[in-house]
Amino acid sequence: MSGIVFYIDPSDEVPVYRQLMDQIRLHVTTGELSPNDELPSTRALSTELGVNPMTVSKAYSLLERDGMVTRRPGRPHVIASTSTAQVAQDRDTLLRASLEPAARLARQLDMNPAEALALFEHMLANGDDKSPRRHTQDTER
Amino acid sequence: MSGIVFYIDPSDEVPVYRQLMDQIRLHVTTGELSPNDELPSTRALSTELGVNPMTVSKAYSLLERDGMVTRRPGRPHVIASTSTAQVAQDRDTLLRASLEPAARLARQLDMNPAEALALFEHMLANGDDKSPRRHTQDTER
DNA sequence: CTCGCTGTATTACCGAACTAATACACTAGG
DNA sequence: CCTAGTGTATTAGTTCGGTAATACAGCGAG
Numbered sequence: 001m002s003g004i005v006f007y008i009d010p011s012d013e014v015p016v017y018r019q020l021m022d023q024i025r026l027h028v029t030t031g032e033l034s035p036n037d038e039l040p041s042t043r044a045l046s047t048e049l050g051v052n053p054m055t056v057s058k059a060y061s062l063l064e065r066d067g068m069v070t071r072r073p074g075r076p077h078v079i080a081s082t083s084t085a086q087v088a089q090d091r092d093t094l095l096r097a098s099l100e101p102a103a104r105l106a107r108q109l110d111m112n113p114a115e116a117l118a119l120f121e122h123m124l125a126n127g128d129d130k131s132p133r134r135h136t137q138d139t140e141r
Numbered sequence: 142m143s144g145i146v147f148y149i150d151p152s153d154e155v156p157v158y159r160q161l162m163d164q165i166r167l168h169v170t171t172g173e174l175s176p177n178d179e180l181p182s183t184r185a186l187s188t189e190l191g192v193n194p195m196t197v198s199k200a201y202s203l204l205e206r207d208g209m210v211t212r213r214p215g216r217p218h219v220i221a222s223t224s225t226a227q228v229a230q231d232r233d234t235l236l237r238a239s240l241e242p243a244a245r246l247a248r249q250l251d252m253n254p255a256e257a258l259a260l261f262e263h264m265l266a267n268g269d270d271k272s273p274r275r276h277t278q279d280t281e282r
Numbered sequence: 283c284t285c286g287c288t289g290t291a292t293t294a295c296c297g298a299a300c301t302a303a304t305a306c307a308c309t310a311g312g
Numbered sequence: 313c314c315t316a317g318t319g320t321a322t323t324a325g326t327t328c329g330g331t332a333a334t335a336c337a338g339c340g341a342g
Contacts, residue, residue: 015300029250041318052302057320074309074318091250095257096264098243103264105239109170109232113265116236120261123237123244124254156330182288193332198290215288215339 004033004040008049016051020059025068028079029087039069039077066090145174145181149190157192161200166209166231169224176222180210207231 004027008019027033039045039060046053060077063069068087070080080086106116145168149160168174180186180201187194201218204210209228211221221227247257 017300026249042320043318054303054320055301058300061320071319072309074307076318091252092260095243095247095250095252095260098246099240099261099264102236102239102243103261106236106265108167109236111232111236113262116265117258117262119233119236120240120244121254121258123240124247124257158330183290184288195290195333196331199330202290212289213339214337217288 006045006049008051010051016049017055017059017062020056021063024059024063025087025090028068028083029091033079035079035081035083037079039079041076147186147190149192151192157190158196158200158203161197162204165200165204166228169209169220170228170232174220176220176224178220180218180220182217 006020006023008016008023010016012019014022024033024039040048042053042056042060046056049056060069060071064071064077064080066086067080068083069077071077102116102120106113147161147164149157149164151157153160155163165174165180181189183194183197183201187197190197201210201212205212205218205221207227208221209224209231210218212218243257243261247254
């Protein structure tokens, strides 16, 4: 059975269908979901989350496009047998994509690479705590 | 006089007012714009760029909120005398903000920090070229 | 004081993205 | 078959961010 639980925040700026995709991908990387595991039906999950089945369907469809899940007409989706490979490749691709804007910014600002790396290293280590010594002023957006 | 030239791309997904902000900030960091330098009038610049004066005004206003420029009623904006400090502080704040999602992702994926750092270092070094040795398959968005 | 410049508050418009409603197609079990 | 489950194509509705139009307010040289 799939006792997977999803948490979504409708008020988040990240659209629901993407929150879902992210969580499913994450569950695969952590091994909570394995190849051939069934995903919740669109209706069941949509009810649980309080959204429309199409929203769930959209997430599933996009994941299928990425080769992460497999579609079976009339039957629930399952985690693709190739998902593991997908994830491995994704880890790199995803991180690179995520890092790209930062790298561009750093270069644009002509920052010292060592300094930038040090900052990133620090953030990797203790991600939750606020910062080393810096007043963070912003009520940004 | 201010022979500063701005290049914007209306078809870019980044909104015009933000493109403007970025370029002004950048010009300050590179020294092309110094404290007390006058910025182009909203009308002049808007005409040159083919956009509405309000769009330019929006960029200026947001930069003022950040303490990057100073507003003078009835007169053009000028680069704030504190802009240099702003930039220094910004460099750190901006990079941190930009790096934050990547750090979270890396931790979420339980990636090896060293690996992540290596990737970032590589990206900092040669930002333009494609990649070190990795099949990049994606027609993403 | 007036003209020509500056900026912008307010309002309206537009388009794209996200979500929802509806109706239809497939599958398996009884 | 028939039913109760599955997914989804199509269409419509809503929201929100960005941009534009308009009209108004401050400054300074003449």
